Structures are given as C-alpha cells and as structure tokens.
Amino acid sequence: MDLERLKQQMNFLHEVDKVKAILRKTMLFHQDRVENDAEHSWHISLMAVVLQEYSNEPVDLLRVLKMLLIHDLVEIDHGDTMVYDKGAQQNLEEEETARRIFAMLPKEQSAEFLDLWQEFEARKSPDARYATVLDRMEPVLQNLFRQGGTWPKYSITRQQVIGVNQWIALGSQDIWDYLEEQIHQCFDSLDKK
Amino acid sequence: MDLERLKQQMNFLHEVDKVKAILRKTMLFHQDRVENDAEHSWHISLMAVVLQEYSNEPVDLLRVLKMLLIHDLVEIDHGDTMVYDKGAQQNLEEEETARRIFAMLPKEQSAEFLDLWQEFEARKSPDARYATVLDRMEPVLQNLFRQGGTWPKYSITRQQVIGVNQWIALGSQDIWDYLEEQIHQCFDSLDKK
Numbered sequence: 001m002d003l004e005r006l007k008q009q010m011n012f013l014h015e016v017d018k019v020k021a022i023l024r025k026t027m028l029f030h031q032d033r034v035e036n037d038a039e040h041s042w043h044i045s046l047m048a049v050v051l052q053e054y055s056n057e058p059v060d061l062l063r064v065l066k067m068l069l070i071h072d073l074v075e076i077d078h079g080d081t082m083v084y085d086k087g088a089q090q091n092l093e094e095e096e097t098a099r100r101i102f103a104m105l106p107k108e109q110s111a112e113f114l115d116l117w118q119e120f121e122a123r124k125s126p127d128a129r130y131a132t133v134l135d136r137m138e139p140v141l142q143n144l145f146r147q148g149g150t151w152p153k154y155s156i157t158r159q160q161v162i163g164v165n166q167w168i169a170l171g172s173q174d175i176w177d178y179l180e181e182q183i184h185q186c187f188d189s190l191d192k193k
Numbered sequence: 194m195d196l197e198r199l200k201q202q203m204n205f206l207h208e209v210d211k212v213k214a215i216l217r218k219t220m221l222f223h224q225d226r227v228e229n230d231a232e233h234s235w236h237i238s239l240m241a242v243v244l245q246e247y248s249n250e251p252v253d254l255l256r257v258l259k260m261l262l263i264h265d266l267v268e269i270d271h272g273d274t275m276v277y278d279k280g281a282q283q284n285l286e287e288e289e290t291a292r293r294i295f296a297m298l299p300k301e302q303s304a305e306f307l308d309l310w311q312e313f314e315a316r317k318s319p320d321a322r323y324a325t326v327l328d329r330m331e332p333v334l335q336n337l338f339r340q341g342g343t344w345p346k347y348s349i350t351r352q353q354v355i356g357v358n359q360w361i362a363l364g365s366q367d368i369w370d371y372l373e374e375q376i377h378q379c380f381d382s383l384d385k386k
Contacts, residue, residue: 001370001371050202
C-alpha cells in the first residue's frame, strides 16, 4: 500500500467535512431549521436512486451519484448562494474552490472529480441534466411541503420559481409536470391570503 | 406517467428527511457538535467512492452506495445506538422500521431496498463488507482526529475499539492496518495523561 496516497485521500475526506457547516436557504421537511449542504447532498443522492425511471434519457446512475456527492464541495470556502441570486462572481469563486479542494486528491482522482463537477455545472450530458433535476427539485419540494416555505421570506415570486426551475424539464419532463402543477397550487393559495 | 406511483415515491422521500434529526454519538471533524445520520450517510458514501481501491475484493460501487444511502433509515423510529452497546432489541426495532419505511415505496423498489439493507446487515457479500468499512471507519476517524474524541466520555477502552472495529479488515486489510496503528498511538497518548 502507498501510505502517502492514502494519507492524501484521508486529508481530503477530513477537509470535506466542512460542508456540514454550509447552511442553505431552505428549511428541512420535518424540523424548523435550515438544511446544510451535507444533508442536502445525501437526500438528493437518495432521490436520484428512487426516481431514476423519470429521467428523460437513460443515465449512468453511478456517475450521477458521484456528481451529487461532490457537487456542493465548491461552497466550502464561500458558502451557499440562492439559485435566484447566482451570478458570475459566485461561479468564479466556486471554480477556485473546486481546483483547490480536488487538488488534495491523487492526480487521477482529482481530474475525475473536476471533470464530473464541470460536467454537472455545464448540464450538457444526460447524467448532468438528471443530476440537476434532483438538485433543483429538493428546495422546491421543501418549500411546497411548507406552504411556500422561505419563498415569501425572500420575496420570490411565482414567475421566478417557474423561470429558474423550469429547465428541470430538460432532465425529467414528468417530474417538472408534477412540480409545476404543485407550484401553481401553492402560489394560488398564497395569493388568497 | 403513473401519478400514484410518483406520489408514493415522493412521500417516501419526504419521510426519510427524519434521519436528519437522528443524532449520533461522535462529533464532527470541524465543528463542536455531534453528527446526524444524514450527514454521516453522505460522508461515508463519498468515502466509498474515494477509497474503493482498498477493498479486499472487487465491489459493485453502485450497490455499495445504495446500501450506504439507505442503511440508517432504520434508525428513524428509535434513534441511533452506539456500536459498543448494540443488542438484540435494537436489531428487532431496526428490522421493524425497515419493513415500515421501505413499504412506502412501490413493490419492486421496496423489495430491492429491504434486500440491500439485509445484505448490508449480514455482511456476507463483498459489497456489504466494503460498505461496512466506511460505516465503521468514519466514527473511528472522528475520534482519532479529536485525540480520542468521545471515547473517554463513554469510557470506551482500547480493547473495545480494536475488538469492535477489527473486522473492518474483512472488507479492507489496508484501511484496518492504517486505523489500528492510529488507534494504538491515540490510546498511548491518552494513557500518558
């Protein structure tokens, strides 16, 4: 065994623990607190396993899971940005963190993770498009299950929710059809208040 | 699309959110609080990806990840039990929860998850043995990185740590060799205090 190699990998696995401190903007389904990136990554990975049949295109589930398990590591240095606020600055910061953190691994693993993360961000493959379905769907579901959840708090409108999330349909038309109807029902009910 | 089927799956994915409230006995690497089951499941899934080369036997990584993503759902109803305390009663309770929670899914998914969970618990396949390496290794690492962490608090001895964790070697001799040496160094240093 190459002990130096194992130590590199262990140091990486120690470093990534920090995503457990990166807080998101949406609340858990069953507790009155916001979620952190590690909990989110676990939940959407399980979602990917359960909902694979709804992907528009055939996917390699193992690659999808790898993408989802690593996709938020890039927030370790600068925190989470709400999807409605994300701009060029955040993208640059995430790219920087991706390079720093994946470089902790042995060379070929580092290259594999950086490629997977870039593929996920670019959403140009069936695997990346399906991975994005879950990443986007979870906060939408959290807010739906909480009668709008944090949408009113951040003054997010129906048009924004639809606009930002509608390309879930690029990965799964079925799931988007389901969510879109629920989003309208939710905002119809908020509008009546 | 079969809407009833999708709703069943969504209800399952809503229910499993509860593992985010199941607190474990070990502390995070980078924060002074205990970990919850969702964070743990994410972390050991990523560990499984990074450390696959150290498995004694070839494994199907996708099956390993499925096992790790679902293995702690059985704690939703009764909480986490420290590995040093686990007895027949806990095993019965977990079996009961497994049957309840997986039954929320469509039949063939329910059967797949129950089989995977039972395979993991029985540790009788290469995939299950490798999955167990990660499940056991994480709390050991957490305590090692914290100069013994919660071992002194719960009066866990060197012999207990070695005894309970030594069959990590059944899944990965390399990782156990690495951990065993670190465990001895850790207790040597605790003994001097």
